[in-house]
Structure formats: C-alpha cells, structure tokens
Amino acid sequence: MLSPGKIGRTKILMSYSLDNLSFYYLPKKPIIKNLHLELERGCSYVLLGTNGSGKTTFLRILNGLLKPVFGSIRLNDTDxxxxxxxxxxxxxxxxxxxxxxxxxxxxxxxxxxxxxxxKANFSDYSQKDHQTTLSILEKTGLSELAYKKITEISGGEKQRVALARSLCQQTPILLLDEPFSNLDIHYSLFFIRLFKDLVQKGSLVVTSVHDLIMAPLLADKVLFFEPQGISLYTDKEKAFQPEILKRVFKVNIHFPHLDDGKQWFSSINAMTNNQPSPSSHVVNQHEGLSKF
Amino acid sequence: MMTHFGLTRERLEIADSSRVFFERKKRARILTFILLGGLAVLFFFFCGSGFIHIPFLDVLAIMFKQTSENQLWQDVVFNIRLPRILGSMLIGGILAGCGTLFQAVLLNPLASPFTLGISSGAAFGGSLALYLGFQNPVFLAFFWGLVSLMIVILLGGTRKTLHPTRLILSGVIVSSIFSAGISFLKYLFKEEVSSVLFWIMGSLAGLTWQNITLLLPFSVILFIMLGLVSDSLNILCLGDDQALQLGLNPVFIRLFTLVISSFAIAAAVSIGGVIGFVGLIVPHLFRILIGPDHRLLLPISIIGGALLLLVADNIVRAFFQLEIPVGVITTLLGGPFFCFLLVKSEGQKY
Incomplete structure (x- = not known):
C-alpha cells in the first residue's frame, strides 16, 4: 500500500484548488469574488460567517452542485x-x-x-456494504435506532443518520453544512472527535458551523465569510480573536484563556475523549423501569 | 428475570441491526409468491365464470390442449373472456406500478398515475374521437395522453431542473384544462353523452385482442424499465441534492421514467378509461406491509394491482346483472378502504 505521505506528496495531499473563482445568483450581488484557495487533505476547515454570507453556496460549489460563474475549481488536479x-x-x-x-x-x-x-448498476448491495453499514451504525451509536423509520425519529437523531450516511460513503472529502445544529453537546463532541480522527488519517473535512463553542474544537483552519470577501486563517488561535469575531459577527466575544496562556480549546482531547456507550443507556433505562 | 431477558434480547438485536432488513425482504418474497399464485388461480377461475359457466378443469383443458369438444366454450374463453382478463391484469399492473413510480418520482404520497394529467388528456382525446365519429377512439386518446404529458414537462421543467412540485402544479393545471374540454364536448354531445361517460368512468367491457396488442408492448417495456430503475428510485427519495451527491442524476431519472411510463398510462387509459384508486391504493397498501424499498415494492405493486383489477373487473363482469363501469367500483370500494388505511396507520408519517 502506498501511504499518501511518501510518494507524490504534494500531488496527493492537495485536494481542492480554486482559481479565480466567482459565483453569484444575481450579477448585482456577488457571493464569492475572485477566490484563490487551496484546500488540503488531512486538514479540517471550518466556515464561519453570518446568515446568508455564502457558506452553503461555497459547500455546494465544492460538491459540484453549483457551477462557478467564473474561474475554475479543480479536484486532485482535474476540473x-x-x-x-x-x-x-x-x-x-x-x-x-x-x-x-x-x-x-x-x-x-x-x-x-x-x-x-x-454498487454495480442493477445489482444488489454486497455483503461488504451491509458490513460497512453495520459498523458505521455501531460507531455512531445508531444501532438501537436501526429499525426505526426515518420519518418517525427526532431531528437530532435524523441529523446523526445523515452524518452516518455520509460516513458510510467512505469518501476522503466530507462537506458538512451545519452538522451539529440539532445535536446535543454529547453527540456534537462525539462527532467532532470522529471527524478529527478522520482528518488525522488524511481526510479533508469542510464544515460550516454557527456554534462558536464547537467551531474551535473542530477547526484546523478557519475561513471567514464576510461581505468584503473570504479570508483564510491557517492558525486557529489567531482566528478566534475578539477583534476578528467582532468584525465578522458584530458581537463582542471573548474566549477564556487557560492558566498557561493558551486558548481553552487547545485542550480538545480532554474534552472530547469520552465516547458514548449506547448500551449503558439501555441498562439504566431497564433498571429504572424495573423498579416500578 | 424479565428485565434480564429483555436486555439480552435487546443486545442480540443491536448485534444484528440488519436483521429486520433481511426479514422484510423475505416477507416480501413470500408475499410475491402468494400474490402470483392467487393471480394464476383466479385467472383460470374467472375464465370459467360468467353468463356461461365453464367448469374449472374444462378451462384448463381448453387453455392447454387448445381443443375442446365444445366449440362455444372455446370461443367464449378465447375471444371474449381472455382478452378482457388479460387486459384487466395488464392495466391493473400498469396503474399500480406507475402509481408507485409517480409517488417516488414526484416525492409525494398523494401522486397517482393520473396526477400529471395524462389521463385527462387521454380521456379528452377519446371523447373528441367519439364526438368526431371515429370508430376507434383508442389512438386519438393515446396521442392526447402523450401530448398532455409533454405540455406538463415543458411547463414543469426549467432549464436544468424538473422540480416535483412544479410538475404536480402544471399537472393539475393541464388536467383541469382537459377536464373542461371534456365537459365542453359532453355539452355538445347532448343526448349521446352516455357513451362518453361510460368510458370516462373507466370500463373494460368490450376489450379486444387488438387492444391487448397495443397494451402488451408498452407494459412489457414499462415493467422492465421499473425493474431497472427501482434501485435509483430509493436514492431519489433522499431528495435531489442527495441523489446527485450519491452519483445519480435526478432530472434524467425523472424525465426517463415519466416518458416511458406515460406511454403505458396513455395506452391503459385509452383502452380502459380512467380507473380510479388502483394506482393510489395499491402502493400505499404494500408500503405499509413491506416498507418503501422500491426494489421490493415495485414488483409487488404491479402484481397486486393486476390482482386487484382482475378481481374487480370480473366481479363486475360475471356477478352483476348489469354492467357497471369498473372504475366506479374501484373508487367506491377503494375510497373507504383508503380511509380505513389512513385511520389504521395513524401516527405513520408519509
């Protein structure tokens, strides 16, 4: 097996390359203007910006659902x-x-x-597909919900299903549009941990987030979407400074510092280490019920 | 002890979350065989029943040996009953299969083969043919059915998309225009209105072998097409963006399936008229029984629809003194049954 780190490093690592990319729905209101950007594998990008600043549009362009009006977008050196x-x-x-x-x-x-x-056209899902699905369900704590109808589960559970479905696709690039908006803090941290693991194994994760508690935990690099353009911060410690957040969101936001002077979110591992254990919930529930 | 037992069972189920999936598949397979068996038995049974009663074994003899001592029996079975029975099965299969397809393609559980106005177009064409005094209204009906779908697609599609809601809206518009056209023709007809009405209500009386030759190729093409796209229809239910994201072009699937199925629907309507509720009720019934997986649902719906219309039409034909249009029967029985399903599946969101 070739490891991406050894052979043709730059070529394999570079995933997206956006060249002079512009996009608008109406010519009067450009959403993305002359954007030069490279998104690399093995890195987690977080998109921050106000409502309607073009984060979703950007994700849809990366996915090829929207075509840039000008400029080009290349994936692994191919249009x-x-x-x-x-x-x-x-x-x-x-x-x-x-x-x-x-x-x-x-x-x-x-x-x-x-x-x-x-899946090959006109054929059934293979044994391997079923195995992958089962392992993803277990990994994301959805095994108990596996029988349930998707139309009858809660919004947060549905969001977990959506994330599980995209994990089941086993792609090196994941684009997530506000994936934690309905999740409780437990599962938000759990999925952040999961995506961080994937990033460490060489995936590229691009996420739009509104939650400023979750954003620093997930981010390696930050893209700010502002009316005057998109700016990339490769150092997240510098990105989450009050003056920058004030410029983007028009709100005073201060993150607490740790004793050693580092930002609190530097200690991500301590925060997201506890994995959910679905079976323990079941035990508690049954014990609780049996008392009545 | 009970708690302990419940817990181990739960653990077992967690260990194999795919079990229900495979069980459902098995159940669908068993149901398919039961329905096919029922279809075969009733097929021969209905060949024998009617004004002239022919014993079951004699029907088999006529079918398989092609000769019989009784020339009349043979004529009745081959020239009168067989085309009508085959026709009812094919039309039932087409309507139910297309109903399932339309509900998936239009992402709407209320869709039926008649939602996009193909039926109204065909009915208008047929009425027009009757008004102009054509001997055979089938071809004009078929043509107008296709014309109406073309208008709906042109109205419903913008440059790159074919949005379900737009399609349904334009279907409703086109449908009501053609309905008004039919009403106008009815008004012009004055006394002879009954022949138009009978046909609009949906009736399989007087089906001939010539009709079957029109119906058969389109339904075979339809059934093969449905088999090929059944998998993609599941993906389509995730919504257009998700489908595209999984590598499926939703616009292409929508256009392709609508065009192919419209031929079959136009053929079915031009021959049997507007037979209501088969295309709405059958998909819902089986979706409740075996779930929405189209790879299982489509074949079962087709067989179930064939069975339903076979039974309905032959009850009308063989057991009633006067011939009631079968469309009236299916709607009369189907409506209340649909209400029953709705009440029964309370809490289930579609």
Missing amino acids: LHSYKRSKIAQLVSFVPQNYTVHFPFTVYETVLMGRYPY
Whole structure:
C-alpha cells in the first residue's frame, strides 16, 4: 500500500484548488469574488460567517452542485466538472442542512444508501456494504435506532443518520453544512472527535458551523465569510480573536484563556475523549423501569 | 428475570441491526409468491365464470390442449373472456406500478398515475374521437395522453431542473384544462353523452385482442424499465441534492421514467378509461406491509394491482346483472378502504 505521505506528496495531499473563482445568483450581488484557495487533505476547515454570507453556496460549489460563474475549481488536479457524478460520489460526501427523506425508510436502509456509489448498476448491495453499514451504525451509536423509520425519529437523531450516511460513503472529502445544529453537546463532541480522527488519517473535512463553542474544537483552519470577501486563517488561535469575531459577527466575544496562556480549546482531547456507550443507556433505562 | 431477558434480547438485536432488513425482504418474497399464485388461480377461475359457466378443469383443458369438444366454450374463453382478463391484469399492473413510480418520482404520497394529467388528456382525446365519429377512439386518446404529458414537462421543467412540485402544479393545471374540454364536448354531445361517460368512468367491457396488442408492448417495456430503475428510485427519495451527491442524476431519472411510463398510462387509459384508486391504493397498501424499498415494492405493486383489477373487473363482469363501469367500483370500494388505511396507520408519517 502506498501511504499518501511518501510518494507524490504534494500531488496527493492537495485536494481542492480554486482559481479565480466567482459565483453569484444575481450579477448585482456577488457571493464569492475572485477566490484563490487551496484546500488540503488531512486538514479540517471550518466556515464561519453570518446568515446568508455564502457558506452553503461555497459547500455546494465544492460538491459540484453549483457551477462557478467564473474561474475554475479543480479536484486532485482535474476540473471538478469533468468528473462523472458517480466518481465524485466516491470522493466527496455532503451532509445538507435540512435532511428530509420522503418515505418511511428505516434508519438502516437510509445509511445503507451511502453505499450506492460503490454498487454495480442493477445489482444488489454486497455483503461488504451491509458490513460497512453495520459498523458505521455501531460507531455512531445508531444501532438501537436501526429499525426505526426515518420519518418517525427526532431531528437530532435524523441529523446523526445523515452524518452516518455520509460516513458510510467512505469518501476522503466530507462537506458538512451545519452538522451539529440539532445535536446535543454529547453527540456534537462525539462527532467532532470522529471527524478529527478522520482528518488525522488524511481526510479533508469542510464544515460550516454557527456554534462558536464547537467551531474551535473542530477547526484546523478557519475561513471567514464576510461581505468584503473570504479570508483564510491557517492558525486557529489567531482566528478566534475578539477583534476578528467582532468584525465578522458584530458581537463582542471573548474566549477564556487557560492558566498557561493558551486558548481553552487547545485542550480538545480532554474534552472530547469520552465516547458514548449506547448500551449503558439501555441498562439504566431497564433498571429504572424495573423498579416500578 | 424479565428485565434480564429483555436486555439480552435487546443486545442480540443491536448485534444484528440488519436483521429486520433481511426479514422484510423475505416477507416480501413470500408475499410475491402468494400474490402470483392467487393471480394464476383466479385467472383460470374467472375464465370459467360468467353468463356461461365453464367448469374449472374444462378451462384448463381448453387453455392447454387448445381443443375442446365444445366449440362455444372455446370461443367464449378465447375471444371474449381472455382478452378482457388479460387486459384487466395488464392495466391493473400498469396503474399500480406507475402509481408507485409517480409517488417516488414526484416525492409525494398523494401522486397517482393520473396526477400529471395524462389521463385527462387521454380521456379528452377519446371523447373528441367519439364526438368526431371515429370508430376507434383508442389512438386519438393515446396521442392526447402523450401530448398532455409533454405540455406538463415543458411547463414543469426549467432549464436544468424538473422540480416535483412544479410538475404536480402544471399537472393539475393541464388536467383541469382537459377536464373542461371534456365537459365542453359532453355539452355538445347532448343526448349521446352516455357513451362518453361510460368510458370516462373507466370500463373494460368490450376489450379486444387488438387492444391487448397495443397494451402488451408498452407494459412489457414499462415493467422492465421499473425493474431497472427501482434501485435509483430509493436514492431519489433522499431528495435531489442527495441523489446527485450519491452519483445519480435526478432530472434524467425523472424525465426517463415519466416518458416511458406515460406511454403505458396513455395506452391503459385509452383502452380502459380512467380507473380510479388502483394506482393510489395499491402502493400505499404494500408500503405499509413491506416498507418503501422500491426494489421490493415495485414488483409487488404491479402484481397486486393486476390482482386487484382482475378481481374487480370480473366481479363486475360475471356477478352483476348489469354492467357497471369498473372504475366506479374501484373508487367506491377503494375510497373507504383508503380511509380505513389512513385511520389504521395513524401516527405513520408519509
């Protein structure tokens, strides 16, 4: 096996390259103007900005759902729009803000659909697909929900299913549009940990987040979306400074410092280490019920 | 002890979350065989029942040996009953299969094969043909059915998308325009309105072998197409963006399936008229029984629809003194049954 670190390092590591990219829905209101940017694998990018500042649009451009009006977007040195959609599906997965499934599929079936890009036309899902699905369900603490209909579970659970489905796609690039908006703090931290692990193994994760507690934990690099343009901060310690946050959000935000002078979110490992253990919940629930 | 037992069972289920998936698949397979068996038995049974009763074994003899002592029996079975029975099965299969397809493609559980106005177009064409005094209204009906779908697609599609809600809206508009057209023709007809009405209500009386030759190729193409796209329809239910993101072009699937199925629907409506509720009720019934996976749901819906219309039409044909349009029967029985399903599946969101 070739490890990405050894051979052709720059070529393999470089994932997205945006060159002079511009995008607008209406010519009067440009959303992205002359953007030069490179997004590398093995790095977690967090997109921050006010409502309607173009974060979702940016993610949709990265996914090829929208075509840039000017400029080019290249994925691994090839124009993104010259790929077949089925090929992109094996490289990039996308979790949208609103995840609606229109018929009462079970959670299991929904997550299994993440294997669609790997399936030969007109054939059934393979044993391996089922195994992957099972392991992803277990990894994301969804095993108990596997039978449930997706139309009948809560918003947060649905969001976990959406994340599980995109993990099931096993792509090196993950684009997440506000993936934690409905999650409780336990699962937010749990998924942050999971994505950080993936990033360490060489994935590229691009996430738009509104939660300023979660954002520093997940970020390696930060992209600020402002009316005057998009700015990249490669050092997150510098990105989460009060003056920058004030400029972007028009709100005074101060993060507490630790005793050694570092930002509090530098101690991410201590915060996100506790993995959820679904079976322990079950035990408690049953013990609690048996008392009545 | 009970708690302990419950817990181990839960643990077992967690260990194999895919079990329900495979059990459901098995259940669907068993159901398919039961329905197919029922279809085969009723097929022969109905060949024998009617004004002239023919014993079951004699029907088998006529079918398989092609000869019989009784020439009349043979004529009745081959030239009168068989086309109508085959026709009812094919039309039932088309309507139910397309109902399932339309609900998936339009992302709307209320969709039926008639949602996009193909039926109204065909009914208008048929009425027009009857008004102009054509002997055979089928071809004009077929043509107008396709015309209406083309208008709907042109209205519903913008440059790059084919949005379900837009499609449904334009379907409603086109449908009501053609309905008004039919009403206008009815007004012009004055006394002879009954022939139009009978046909609009949906009736399989007087189906001929010639009709079957029109129906058969389109339904075969439809059924093969449905088999090929069933998997993609599941993906389509995740919404357009997610489908595209998984490597499936939703606009292409939508356009492709709508065009292919519209031929079959136009053929079915032009021959049997507007037979209500088969295309709405059958998909819902089986979705409740075996879940929404289209790889299981589509074949079962087709067989179930064939069975339903076979039974309904033959009850009308063989057991009633006067011929009631079968569309009236399916709607009369289907409506209350649909209410029952709605009440029964309370809490289930579609």
